[in-house]
Amino acid sequence: MHPAxxxxxxxxxxxxxxxxxxEFLRVFGLGLAASALLPxxxxxxxxxxNDSLHPSYKLDGVKLTPEDLITSYNNFYEWGLAKDQPxxxxxxxxxxRPWSVEIGGLCVNPRKLDVDELIQLLGPIEHRNYRHxxxxxWSMVMPWDGFALAKLVELAQPTPDAxxxxxxSFLDPANCSGQRSNEFSWPYTExxxxxxxxxxxxxxxxxxYGKPLRNQNGAPLRLVVxxxxxxKSAKSLAKIDFVTEQPRTLWNQLAPNEYGFYANVNPNxxxxxxxxxxxxxxxxxxxxxxxxxxxxxxxxxxxxxxYAGMDLRKNF
Amino acid sequence: MNVxxxxxxxxxxxxxxxxxxxxxxxxxxxATRANxxxxxxxxxxxxxxxxxxxxxxxxxxxxxxxxxxxAVLIGVGFCLLVIPAFTGALGANPAxxxxxxxxxxxxxxxxxxxxxxxxxxxFPHSRLVNALNRHRRAIGVSACVYGLIHxxxxxxxxxxxxxxxxxxxKPFTWFGLAGLSILVILAATSxxxxxxxxxxxxxxxxxxxxxxxxxxxxxxxxxxxKGHWHIAxxxxxxxxxxxIARLLIAFLRRRNAAIVAGGGLSAVALAKADDPGxxxxxxxxGSRPASSRVGETTVACNRTS
Numbered sequence: 001m002h003p004a005x006x007x008x009x010x011x012x013x014x015x016x017x018x019x020x021x022x023e024f025l026r027v028f029g030l031g032l033a034a035s036a037l038l039p040x041x042x043x044x045x046x047x048x049x050n051d052s053l054h055p056s057y058k059l060d061g062v063k064l065t066p067e068d069l070i071t072s073y074n075n076f077y078e079w080g081l082a083k084d085q086p087x088x089x090x091x092x093x094x095x096x097r098p099w100s101v102e103i104g105g106l107c108v109n110p111r112k113l114d115v116d117e118l119i120q121l122l123g124p125i126e127h128r129n130y131r132h133x134x135x136x137x138w139s140m141v142m143p144w145d146g147f148a149l150a151k152l153v154e155l156a157q158p159t160p161d162a163x164x165x166x167x168x169s170f171l172d173p174a175n176c177s178g179q180r181s182n183e184f185s186w187p188y189t190e191x192x193x194x195x196x197x198x199x200x201x202x203x204x205x206x207x208x209y210g211k212p213l214r215n216q217n218g219a220p221l222r223l224v225v226x227x228x229x230x231x232k233s234a235k236s237l238a239k240i241d242f243v244t245e246q247p248r249t250l251w252n253q254l255a256p257n258e259y260g261f262y263a264n265v266n267p268n269x270x271x272x273x274x275x276x277x278x279x280x281x282x283x284x285x286x287x288x289x290x291x292x293x294x295x296x297x298x299x300x301x302x303x304x305x306x307y308a309g310m311d312l313r314k315n316f
Numbered sequence: 317m318n319v320x321x322x323x324x325x326x327x328x329x330x331x332x333x334x335x336x337x338x339x340x341x342x343x344x345x346x347a348t349r350a351n352x353x354x355x356x357x358x359x360x361x362x363x364x365x366x367x368x369x370x371x372x373x374x375x376x377x378x379x380x381x382x383x384x385x386x387a388v389l390i391g392v393g394f395c396l397l398v399i400p401a402f403t404g405a406l407g408a409n410p411a412x413x414x415x416x417x418x419x420x421x422x423x424x425x426x427x428x429x430x431x432x433x434x435x436x437x438x439f440p441h442s443r444l445v446n447a448l449n450r451h452r453r454a455i456g457v458s459a460c461v462y463g464l465i466h467x468x469x470x471x472x473x474x475x476x477x478x479x480x481x482x483x484x485x486k487p488f489t490w491f492g493l494a495g496l497s498i499l500v501i502l503a504a505t506s507x508x509x510x511x512x513x514x515x516x517x518x519x520x521x522x523x524x525x526x527x528x529x530x531x532x533x534x535x536x537x538x539x540x541x542k543g544h545w546h547i548a549x550x551x552x553x554x555x556x557x558x559x560i561a562r563l564l565i566a567f568l569r570r571r572n573a574a575i576v577a578g579g580g581l582s583a584v585a586l587a588k589a590d591d592p593g594x595x596x597x598x599x600x601x602g603s604r605p606a607s608s609r610v611g612e613t614t615v616a617c618n619r620t621s
Contacts, residue, residue, distance in 0.1 A: 073408030081543045084407055136541070138409055183546055273488035273539060278479055282408050289475025 064129065065140035065283050067209045073282060074216045075134065076235060078169070078178040078188065086216035094175045096219040096236065105166070105241030108157035115220045119206055121155060122147045127210070128203060133265045133297045135229035137290070139279040144224055145207030150198050152240065158194070162242035165197045166190075167223055167234040184250060190223065190234035191247035191261065193306075201226055201302050204237075227299040229263045260316040264307065265297035269316045372443070380447030382454070389458040392421055393465075415469040419492075419540065422462035423533050426499070427551045429455040430530055434558035437565055453506050456526070460503035463496045488539055495533035498525050530555065 076086035101118055104110040119125070125145050132140045153165070169188035173179040179186045196202060203224040206213060213219040218235025225232050231251050241247075251259035258272055267277045278290035296303050307315070358366075378384050396417050400406050406413040432449050439445045470492075474480045483489050502523055504510075511519045538548040 069408040077543065081541075081546065083409075138412070181546075183543060270482075270486075273486055275479060275482040275486075277482060278475075280409065280411060280473070280475075286410055287472075290479055 062129070062131075062141055063283075064143055065132075069283050070140060070142060070208065071214050071216060075136075075230065076216055076218070077184060078176050078186070078236075079216070080178055087214075089177055090215035094172070094215060096215055099220045099238075101221070101237060102239045103152070103156045103241075104239065105243050106159045106162040107242045108159065109155060111156075115206075118152075118221070119147075122151045122204075125207065126203075130201075130203070130224060130226040131294075131297050131299075132226060132230055132233075133279060133293060135231055135259065135263070135271065135276075137271075137274055137276060137279050137293075138282055139291075139293075140282045142224075143209055144203060144205040145210060146203045146205035146221075146224065148200065149192075149202035149204050149223070150200070152204060153194075153197050156240075156242065158242040161244050163194055164243050164246055165192050165194065166239075166241040166243050166247035167192075167237055168239035168241070169234055170236050170238045185253060187238070188234055188250050189247060190232055190249050191243075192223075192225065192232075194242075195306050196225070196303075199303060199306065201299055227265060227296040227303045229259075229265055231259065232263045262307070262312075262315050264303075264312065264316075265293060266295060266312055266316065267293040268295075269313055376443040376447045379444060380450050382451075385451040385454045389425070389454060392425075393462065396421060411469070411473045415466065415473050416540075418462055418466035418469055419537065422459055422466050423530075423537050423551065425455060425459035425462055426526070426530055426533065427555055429459060430526060430555055431558050434562035437562045438558075456499075457503045457506055460496075460499040463499050467492075467496060488536065491532050491536040491539075495529045495536060498529035498532070502526055502529070 072087045073083045074086040075083060076090065079086040079089040097115070099115040100112055101115055102110075102112045104112075113121075124147075126147060127143060127145050129141060129143050132142050149165075158165075167190045170176075171179065171187040173186070178184075192202065203226075204221055205218075205224045206221045208214070208217055213222065218233075221237055222235040223233045223237065246261060249259075249261060252261050265276075270276050276293055279293045280290050281288065294300070397414060401410070401414070429452055432445075432452055432455070435442075435445045436449050470483070470489075471480055474483050484493075502525060505514070505519065505522060514522065534548050534552050537551075538545045
C-alpha cells in the first residue's frame with residue numbers, strides 16, 4: 001500500500017524537466033542514472049530514488065511547481081529579505097559540502113558526523129510530493145527526496161526526558177551576508193514536539209526534483225513538515241538536539257503574536273495581517289486568483305490526532 | 317561699476333559714451349566698454365565659469381521642466397512595473413511582486429514630495445532644489461496615483477470577493493486605506509481652483525495631512541512583511557531628520573533675525589524669518605556672475621552677530 005502522504009505526480013501539466021529526467025532514467029537504468037546526479041554520499045548507499053509512479057497518484061490534478069520557480073523564490077533571510085536574493089547570494093562561495101551535522105542533547109547516541117555519512121546511515125532516499133504552504137499565503141507542490149525524521153530520531157535514541165526536538169541552522173556570518181546584521185537572532189532555530197518528530201510526514205530532505213538540494217533551498221539537508229507553515233521547515237541544519245523545554249524558535253521569538261510554536265496550517269485562524277483562508281499558487285496564471293487553504297494543509301488524516309483536544313486558536 | 321565683469325555691466329550704468337574705443341581690439345572688432353569683445357575681454361578662468369554656469373542652467377531648466385517631471389514619474393512605473401511584466405522579471409509570484417512594487421513606488425514618491433519643503437528651507441538658494449519644488453503637485457499626485465494602482469493590485473491579488481472582504485477586516489489594510497484616502501483627498505484638491513475656494517491658509521492646513529498619511533503608510537509598509545521595518549526605517553529616518561533640520565534652521569534664522577532687528581524678538585523680524593522664500597545673502601556664491609545681482613537687496617540676517 002502506498003503511503004497516504006504521497007501526492008500524485010504531475011497529473012495534468014507535467015514539469016518539462018521532470019519528465020525529461022524520467023525518460024533519462026528509463027533509458028539508462030534507474031540506479032545508475034540517479035546515482036550520477038547525486039553526491040558521493042548518497043551514491044554509495046542509495047539504490048536510487050524511489051521513482052515509481054503509483055496508480056493512486058492519479059487521484060487528483062495536483063501539479064508540481066516548476067523547478068525554476070522553486071529555486072528562485074525563496075524565503076531564506078540569511079541571504080536577504082527579498083525572495084530572489086537567496087538564489088544569487090547563497091551561491092557565492094558558501095560551501096554546503098563538506099557539512100557536519102551534530103546530533104545531541106538528551107539522547108543515547110549523540111554524534112557529530114558528515115551529512116553524507118548521515119545519509120548513508122539513514123538511506124535509502126525516498127521521493128515524496130508534498131504541498132508547501134507559506135505563512136505568507138502562497139503555496140507550491142514540491143517533489144522532495146529525503147528520509148523520515150523518525151529514522152534519525154531512532155538513530156539518536158532520545159531519553160524519556162526528551163520532549164522536543166530543536167533544529168538549529170548554520171551560523172556563518174563571514175560568508176553569509178544576512179547574518180552579519182543583528183536584525184534577527186541567528187542562527188535560525190525551530191522545534192517540534194517528540195510526537196510531531198515521530199510522525200510519518202516529518203521528513204529530512206536532501207534533494208529536490210531528484211537532485212541534491214540547491215543552496216537556496218536549504219542545502220545540504222533541511223526539515224520538511226508539510227502540515228505546518230513553511231517557516232517551520234528549517235533549512236541547512238547544523239544541529240539537532242533533544243530537549244525537555246519547548247525550544248525558542250526564531251519567528252516565534254520575533255513576533256509571538258504572529259508566528260506560534262505549532263504554526264499548523266489552519267484556514268480558520270488568520271494571521272493578524274492577512275487571511276489564511278486561501279492561498280496563491282506559485283506558477284498559476286496571474287488572474288487565477290487564490291485557491292482555498294486546507295486544514296493542516298490537506299494532511300488532516302495524518303496529523304490531526306496530534307492536536308486532539310487542543311485549542312488551535314490559542315496554540316496557533 | 318563692476319570692474320571684474322565689464323561686459324556684464326548694465327549699459328545704462330556705463331559712464332562711457334556709446335562707441336568709445338578701448339585698448340581691447342581684435343579681428344576688426346572694435347570693442348568698447350559698453351560693447352566689449354566676447355572672448356578677449358574675459359578674465360582668466362571666466363570661460364570655465366561661464367561653461368559651468370551654462371551647464372547648471374541647462375540642468376536646472378531640464379529638471380524644472382514639466383516634461384522632465386512627467387518622464388521621471390511615469391518612467392519609474394514603466395521601468396519597475398511594465399518592463400519587468402513583459403520580460404518575465406517579476407519572478408515566481410508576479411501578483412505579489414506588482415503589489416509590493418506599486419506600494420514601494422507610492423510611498424517613496426510620497427517621501428520625495430515631503431522632502432521638498434525641508435530641502436527648500438535648508439537650501440534656499442539652490443536652483444536645483446527650487447526647480448524640484450516646481451513639481452510638488454505632480455509628485456504628490458503621482459504618489460496618489462501609484463497608491464491607487466497599488467490598491468487595484470491588492471484587489472487583483474486577493475482575487476475573489478470573499479478574500480477581498482476578509483482583507484478589509486485587517487488593521488494592516490486599514491492603515492493603508494486610511495493613508496490612501498488622505499492622498500486621494502489631497503490629490504483631488506491639488507488644483508488652483510481648490511486653493512482659491514479654500515483660501516491659502518485652510519488649503520495649507522488641509523495639505524499638512526500629508527504628514528499624517530506618511531505616518532500611516534510608513535507603518536503600513538513596516539508591517540507589510542517580515543523584516544520590512546528594515547526598509548521602512550530608511551524612509552522614516554530621512555524624513556524625520558529633514559524635518560528636524562528644517563525646524564532647527566528656521567529657529568536659528570528666526571533668532572538671528574531677532575538679534576539683527578535690535579536685540580529683542582520683534583514681530584517684524586519674526587515675520588521676515590518665517591518667510592520661506594529665497595533670501596539673498598552677502599556671501600552668496602551663485603552660479604551667475606556677481607554683477608548680475610547688482611541691484612538686488614541683500615539681507616545679511618544670518619551673518620551679522
